[in-house]
Amino acid sequence: xxxxxxxxxxxxxxxxxxxxxxxxxxxxxxxxxxxxxxxxxxxxxxxxxxxxxxxxxxxxxxxxxxxxxxxxxxxxxxxxxxxxxxxxxxxxxxxxxxxxxxxxxxxxxxxxxxxxxxxxxxxxxxxxxxxxxxxxxxxxxxxxxxxxxxxxxxxxxxxxxxxxxxxxxxxxxxxxxxxxxxxxxxx
Numbered sequence: 238x239x240x241x242x243x244x245x246x247x248x249x250x251x252x253x254x255x256x257x258x259x260x261x262x263x264x265x266x267x268x269x270x271x272x273x274x275x276x277x278x279x280x281x282x283x284x285x286x287x288x289x290x291x292x293x294x295x296x297x298x299x300x301x302x303x304x305x306x307x308x309x310x311x312x313x314x315x316x317x318x319x320x321x322x323x324x325x326x327x328x329x330x331x332x333x334x335x336x337x338x339x340x341x342x343x344x345x346x347x348x349x350x351x352x353x354x355x356x357x358x359x360x361x362x363x364x365x366x367x368x369x370x371x372x373x374x375x376x377x378x379x380x381x382x383x384x385x386x387x388x389x390x391x392x393x394x395x396x397x398x399x400x401x402x403x404x405x406x407x408x409x410x411x412x413x414x415x416x417x418x419x420x421x422x423x424x
Contacts, residue, residue: 238265238330239280241261243287244288246291246292252300257338258303260291262331264318266327266328273326275326279327283329286318286321287318290314290317290318290321294310295310307337
């Protein structure tokens with residue numbers, strides 16, 4: 238079995254993105270007589286056909302398809318190569334797409350896009366949290382407004398949290414109702 242590392246091929250995808258792709262092709266001479274009679278140099282010809290087959294097969298795919306369907310692409314290349322070299326007495330055993338490299342500028346752009354998407358999701362989550370918090374505050378305000386005892390309980394909670402802070406000076410807010418009682422006595 239001969240293994241041939243297909244040198245990196247610059248390929249223009251179906252959606253006009255230039256990528257660099259390399260692969261490995263494993264093949265063997267299955268019919269030595271056909272290998273000598275039907276082609277000048279079966280090994281060299283198989284290598285050239287491997288390069289063009291890889292370029293043609295990947296050129297029909299979009300970038301997303303290239304990245305997600307590597308096994309299917311390798312299988313397609315293997316089938317095309319095997320059919321193309323059969324009359325040369327060569328049997329293609331396997332094709333593997335080793336690496337698909339994107340241009341550095343595209344890699345940076347994709348990373349920036351992914352970062353922007355993450356930030357957008359974070360903003361949506363934060364906005365939903367703000368919305369829930371404002372609903373809870375409105376519900377609390379409605380309860381306090383409808384029940385004066387709830388306001389006094391909230392007042393006591395505030396005093397309790399102030400006392401827990403170990404401040405040396407504690408200011409007790411006086412309820413407005415008490416001022417009303419003082420004002421009536423003076424009149």
